[in-house]
Amino acid sequence: MDAYVALEGGHVVEARGRVPGSTPGELVFTTAYTGYEESLTDPSYEEQVLTFSYPLIGNYGVREERFESGRVHPNAVVARELTEDVVEWLDEEGVPAVDHLDTRDLVTDIREEGAMKCGIAVGEDVTEQDALDELAACKGMSEHTDIGAQVSVDEPDFSAGAEDGVDAHVTLIDCGHKGSIVDSLNARGADVEILPYDATIEDVAETEPDVLFISNGPGDPANFEETVELVDHYAGEVPLAGICLGQQIVALALGGSTAKMDFGHRGVNQPVMDVRTNRVVMTTQNHGYTVADPGENLEVTQFNVNDDTPEGLDNDELEIITRQYHPEANPGPNDSLDFFDDVLAMADPAADPVIADD
């Protein structure tokens, strides 16, 4: 099977085709050396082409219990070597895949030029031109204005908490959540009400949340206008938590700003410094945007040791905790699981129910 990857600027790389198909997508890389099932099912990779810098992907098989959602989200997959198990899975999912190319070169290009548009063509008779045509059709990440609708639940859903633990009711706004965020809350006793990304202020009020939780998700946070409005309304009225896109949305709602990073943070060993405890934790990350300015209402309590970008924003008085990384730690490391205890410590089931109007 022939395979070509056309990079922004027009350079075309030849590869071995593993799963046929053609697609555009934003080319990004992850340095994660484990957790390929978690990465590939993470909705935050929607509309991207995921390159693994680790050279062998699929060496411990494919197991559904490690999936973070019901499908593979990247538009295509690139690796130095993909095992048969992974190829079979991607084939069932209809996700184009290529290997046997120099991923060191590709990652170096992304490091130097930044995450870029690309086009992939894989199949018996595909040509370089087919890949270039896909590239020409590739939109920039921020042009995917409906990306929330592509990954969010359409209807509200509910996931019951364990019998033991915190008697709390969390309303999760689903911007493309990882399943293990819900599992982490359920395991601590909290019931989780899952609402679509465009839920209204009234929809949230009906669920009577003890905590309002904004999930991770794909694309540019500025395109989640409905969710930004929700946070703007509920900040100070109900405790707020957010992960990754959730942190960015909370920052936008509280007067801060976000910006696109050059090549982002994607991996499982990103070091984060907590300025309150003076401890460094290792974290799993997957993001291409960052909070550029947290605004006047949020304190930067954690930052990335590599590039100083904000990793944790807090407001103790308004009861807000957000993290840019993934504390649910799938596939690990487990250093920051206590985030969920801190979130649920804000819940006060005896408090008056929230109200929809100001």
Ligand SMILES: NC(=O)CC[C@H](N)C(=O)O
């Ligand atoms: N994992 C996420 O929530 C990613 C957030 C956002 N889409 C970004 O790329 O920065």
